[in-house]
Amino acid sequence: MTTASGQSQTIVILDFGSQYAQLIARRVRENGVYSVLACPDVSIDEVKALNPKGLIFTGGPSSVYESKAPRCNPALLDLGVPVLGICYGMQIACQILGANVRPAPSREYGRTMLQVAQPNELLRNIPAQTTVWMSHGDQVKELGGDFITLAATQSCPIAAVKHATRPFYGVQFHPEVTHTPHGNEIFMNFLYEICGCDGLWKMGSFIEAVVSDIRGRVAPDERVICGLSGGVDSSVVAALLHQAVGDRLACIFVDNGLLRMNEAQLVRTTFADNFKIDLTVVSAADEFLGRLKGVQEPQEKRRIIGHTFIDIFKTAAKSIKNARWLAQGTLYPDVIESGHSLAGQAANIKLHHNVGGLPAELGFDLIEPLRDLFKDEVRKAGELLGLGENVVWRHPFPGPGLAVRCIGEVTPERLEVLRQADNILLEEITANNLYRKTAQTFAVLLPVKSVGVMGDGRTYDNVIAIRSVDTSDFMTADWSRIPYDVLAMISNRIINEVRGVNRVVYDISSKPPATIEWE
DSSP states (O other), X not given: OOOTTOOSOEEEEEOSSOTXXXXXXXXXXXXXXXXXXXXXXXXXXXXXXXXXXXXXXXXXXXXXXXXXXOOOOGGGGGSSSOEEXXXXXXXXXXXXXXXXXXXXXXXXEEEEEEEESOOOSSSTTXXXXXXXXXXXXXXXXXXXXXXXXXXXXXXXXXXXXXXXXXXXXXXXXXXXXXXXXXXXXHHHIIIIIISOOOOOOOXXXXXXXXXXXXXXXXXXXXXXXXXXXXXXXXXXXXXXXXXXXXXXXXXXXXXXXXXXXXHHHHHIIIIIIISOOXXXXXXXXXXXXXXXXXXOOHHHHHHHXXXXXXXXXXXXXXXXXXXXXXXXXXXXXXXXXXTOSTTOOOOOOOSXXXXXXXXXXXXXXXXXXXXXXXXXXHHHHHHHTTOOHHHHTOOOOOXXXXXXXXXXXXXXXXXXXXXXXXXXXXXXXXXXXXXXXXXXXXXXXXEEXXXXXXXXEEEEEEEEEEEEEEOSSXXXXXXXXXXXXXXXXXXHHHHHHSTTEEEEEEOOOOBTTSOSSOO
């Protein structure tokens, strides 16, 4: 089955609650094979409809012998397609196939030495002794004659198995994490040697397939509206739609007065000037700031900004004739978390509007060309579509903009202080070749003032906090170890160049317990 995603081969990944489920999906895709996540109770018919080349069962926090532990339909193991069980996934499949799972004598966590006993097709070319990452309190025991033990650790005699007659393979460790150095070879062995995949999942073919699909859906007399935010996702959507429908694409960019320095100009230059896209820029700073006047509570800020955006966007959209379609920058993690995919689970919805989540009452049919992609794949698509590095590799920016980085009341004067400080910070991070090495870097204006000395006089001025994090998935993050001399230059420039600031501090909190944004 070939879909608009451009793939003809699929690996279905059953998520039993693993914190690494999306990482497994990405590992599969990085090896050129399309993957989708599914709930453990996904129906046989839904799986068959995807015509999978293989299945992967993820890890999870439960114990398989608990009454409420997540389970899957045992018939999945009768489909005749290869199955790879990881941690809990190995345990649940082994239990279904007749083995026993019991608590381990001692929990095994962290880096562990694996002894490979049988380097069959799953462990082919893996060293006889290699480091793996373990995280389990249960073990598979009493395999019987239907299984073959492939590897062991000192604490886990059955650390990897295969079934004697079925195409089932299991590993107690986690090959998807970087702490397992040869994990990718294990995935490659499963995908290519065992499942027979040929690595057709390429970004170029994805773009061609999606462009073809959009052209087939959008009639020659219809137009598509895209809400531009200046971020990566909406920018890639706009470039993709422009390739598909040309001048029948109309973009709307709402300048809410809460943007970074020169952001509106960047959007104009990229899309109106370079791509020659029909771009409507709505200058609405006065309206947004007017409604935010006196508001300090973060969630109320988000609510006001979201409602204001929708009102302004709806008005602008009415002026575009023959518009039937609305393009959104929905990504695959959004689809999963919203409950609209095979793996969907109800999730809390953000209280602010972020382009890629416009409400249904706008009256348009939706086009979501990125809904099969992860963030890193979106960046690759952007590069192939000709977007510049300054757009494709932009750090994430919150939907409410600088309003949630301006702690306390949002005023034009406070925004200008924050905007200048943030611009200096990004200039220095970029000049020192750190922008691509950090995941997100920004300035925060605190709602306090501090005493300082400038010249011979006492000052009582604003405090700027710098936040920079390293992360691959934004679910967890650590603070960036920016060199002291770079931090010193940033602090010196902000204090000397931004009137009204006399102190700069650096946020060294990880996530969790802190969040990346301050509000």
